[in-house]
Amino acid sequence: MRIEIKKGMRSIVAAAAATALGFTMAACGSSNDASDNGSASTPTISFMLDWTPNTNHIGLYVAEKLGYYKDAGINVKILPTAQAGAETSVENGVANVGFGGLTNIASYNAQGADLEAVFDLVQKPIARWCSLASRTDIKTPKDFSGKTFVSFGSAEQDANILQMIKTAGGNPEIKRATAGTNTFNTLTSGKGDFGGFYATWEGVESELNGPALNCFVASDWGVPGNPDQIGFHVKKSWLNEGSNKENLKKFIAATKKGYDYALANPDKASDILVEQAKEAKLDEKLVKASMKMITEQNIWSTKDPKKVDGTFNEQDGQEYLDFLQENKVFTDKDGKTLDKAPQMGDISTNEFVD
Structure with a gap:
């Protein structure tokens, strides 16, 4: 069950409910190999949102509108969120890449999934x-x-x-x-x-x-680390198929360029998001105010305020995972508490971010 939030808003509790559902959506006629989609010469990467389009996704829509994906030699298909969630859809091959949180990846993998976080947009707790x-x-x-x-x-x-x-x-x-x-x-x-x-x-x-x-x-x-490392994830086995590693790197570079544009041009990027995601009927004032907060508080950056970092902070991530483990949050598919906290090195990588 997904919860529809008024005016496209998403609450933390709604996100948690979606995560708790487990794997309920089966793949239907989709391919795990991005190179098998689209035209014979241009690979297509399918990307699933975690919720209705919002400023977390603005880099994708900017990259699409300004031709960054075309310049990188890839097609990108942005998919609306599925009822079962982006993590389940990526695990089952419905999408190649999904948007979600690091803790979600840890929870899904504890129950038998094969996911890896590959790009971290959010650098500060939100x-x-x-x-x-x-x-x-x-x-x-x-x-x-x-x-x-x-x-x-x-x-x-x-x-x-x-x-x-x-x-x-x-x-x-x-x-x-x-x-x-x-x-x-x-x-x-x-x-x-x-x-x-x-x-x-x-x-x-x-x-x-x-x-x-x-x-x-x-x-x-008193809560250690950063609970909100949020970004992109893929299925590990998908990475080992065909040219998927190369295509993923192109995708992340082009999308990062889209986010960088949004940080440097927040109002223009907001207009692009509202226009490109017409079905979401986004409030322009809300989008622009959100981008204003993101840029002023450097939510996506720890170095250059006009460029997203894109990388995971392993120390912050592990401290938070250890905290959750101490509180018996992670369980396996049989409901048994894990003996050891999920490890950042197993569930995330910075390999694909330049």
Whole structure:
């Protein structure tokens, strides 16, 4: 089950629900070899979004519009998200490349998948744990204690919240409520006290249109590493077929160029996203405000603010995976807790990023 978020917004709890589904979608007449698609001379890479188009995907649409893929000698087919999720679709060969988080890859591989993260767009934590600003009784994560968390029962989210409460000096106990179609509505209805949001999209939506939120970042409250290394993933076995490694490198280089253009020209890139993804009916003000936040806060960059890094921070990633392992988040296909945390070297690579 995927949750439709008002105005294309995606909540953290909705993402967690999709991840928890497991592998439910079978491949139907698709090819795992990018070189087998498209024309005889130009390979096609199929890319599956994780949600409705938003600024996380802007580099793809810019690269498509400005001819970067054509210049690289590849075709790219952007696929709408499947109900089962991008990870499942990539695992089953429905798409060659998908968009998703590093923790998702670790969770899927723990249950038998063969995925590898190959490009990291998000370099800083963007998850926020928020109550409505009108809730003056919630001043720090300590005040989450005993209150109702709008959630789909994600063990990862619980680990984050309980650690934040403990660090703030509270009693690590919470109640849970199932989110409706919109986390904002669940909070304003009084059915929940706090929930998870993404700063670069829902956080911006809150600032533009309300309701106002009071938010906390997990890494400020005792959660180690970076929970939000988010980008592209592939199936490992697909990489070993034909010219897929070479084609993937071309794809990542061209897409990175698209993201770089977006950082240097955020308003123009926003116009391209709105135009190229017409079916999403994106709010132009929201897109431009999101890109403004991304560029001003260097969400995608740690070095040159006009260029995305694209690489994974192994130390930050492993610290977070170890934290989740300590909290018994990762389980195998039989539901047994793993004996050892997933390793960054097994689930991610920087090989394809120049």
